[in-house]
Amino acid sequence: MDLSEVVQFILILFPVFFFSLLLIPNIIIFLLDLDRARFNIRTEREVLISIVGSGRTTRSIDLVLDLQFRELAIAEPSYDDHDLAVALQLKLDEGAGTESDGDSQENSNADRTLVSGPAKDKPAAPPANCTCLRCTDEIARQKSFKAPCNHDFCFDCLADFFEATIDDEALYPPRCCGQEIPFESVQGLLNDRLQIRYREKKMEYDTEPNNRTYCHNTTCGSFIYADLIEDEAGLCLDCGRTTCTMCKRATHYGDCPSDEGTQRLLELAENRGWQRCYNAKCHRVVELSSGCNHITCVCGAQFCYICGSRWRTCTCPQYTHPSVAGDVRGQPAAVHRFYRPT
Known part of the structure; x- marks a missing residue:
């Protein structure tokens, strides 16, 4: 082997060795992210090809990359199985923790029930709006009145309700569902004029019909x-x-002819020889059984028992009684006159 072949062989092995060193971090990376590992391998291939620039060297690099991709393909199912196993383990751990927390919460609730008794449902908050029973308009609850029967009224309908009561005694007292609406609970919701009119009418309606007195003036009443x-x-x-x-007619002086009870009493007093006090604020009927004719009434008035006149304003004898035929002192008998105001 000549020197040129040795140099060429070294040039071929050097990229392979260098590329193998670069594969070590990729093996670690692929365990974390396969897509990232593939991307890094392709990037390094392009870098090596640009550095070496030889077709033969390029084929060697492609061979190494192909082997690396095959290793990744073999390892990928294992990687997926590993992820699945980790996910299942996390779910099992989470389920066990939830069950444990549920048992603890159940035991805590049971202990609380033993101490404080069964839990009571909290009352639901009332709605912000309500419907007026009379006009059926939806209104804010703070601008409504709730009757004792739990029906709601707007302020305008409530005022109309009390106005109708003033004009018609058959509607008095104001009622809803047969339950009276106390005036004290709504007077702050009515205007001043309506309050005054209702109070006046209330005094009239609260008086028994037989005891009521209306002005005799036909233009007043x-x-x-x-x-x-x-x-x-x-x-x-x-x-x-x-x-x-x-x-119920114009005021007159003296006894009212329409007072039947008084008329029967006066008739009896006159027949029995009784007398009546002249004082207009008294008019008591008295009976003298013995003594002089000078009578002092409980009201303080002094009058003659014979004629009923103010004392010492008449000529009647002081000691003569109409039941006696004659005065024991020789005075003539006096004629009894029952006092009637004129």
Whole structure:
């Protein structure tokens, strides 16, 4: 073998040896990423070919690369099997951990149940909106009123509801599903004028019909409140006139003819010879069983038992009683006159 053949042989072996050294990191890389290993091999082939530039050397490099690719093809299934085994192991470990956590959580819940009893469901939060029962509009809950029967009303319909009650006593008190809506629970939701009108009407409706007094003035007819009635005469705040609470007509002086009970009492008192106090704020009926004719009433008024006049304003005898035929002191008998205001 001459020198030229030796040099040529060395030139052929040198790239192969050099390329083999480069394959060592590729073997490590392919275990991590096969696609990356193939890419690196192809890149190194191009570099070697550009360096050597010989067709024969190129064929040798192609032969080595072909062998390397075959090794990669053989190793690839093993690599896939390895990945599958690792994935299965991870799933098994994860399943075991989840089961362990589940058992721990179940045991913890069981212990908590033994200590605090069965868990109670939390009440669901109320919806932000609701539907008005009257107008069926959807409204915000903070702009609605919930009746005792749990029906919702918007503020406008609630005001209309109370307006209708003022105009129609048959609707009083305001009710929904047969349950009364207390005025105290809604008065802050009504305007001032409606509140005043409803309070006035409430005092009227709360008074028994037989005990109500309305102004006798046909152009007025307003309800007269109890605190404006004195001595059976009620004062109307709207027109200023007074009305008799007994006969419901204009106020008159004296006993009301429509007061049947009073009329029967006065008739009995006159037949029995009793007398009546002249004081307009009293008018009590008294009976004298013995003594003088000077009567002092419990109201403080002093009057004559014979005629009912104020004491010392009449000529009736002081000691004469109509039940006695004559005065024991020689005074003539007096005629009894029952007092009736005129």
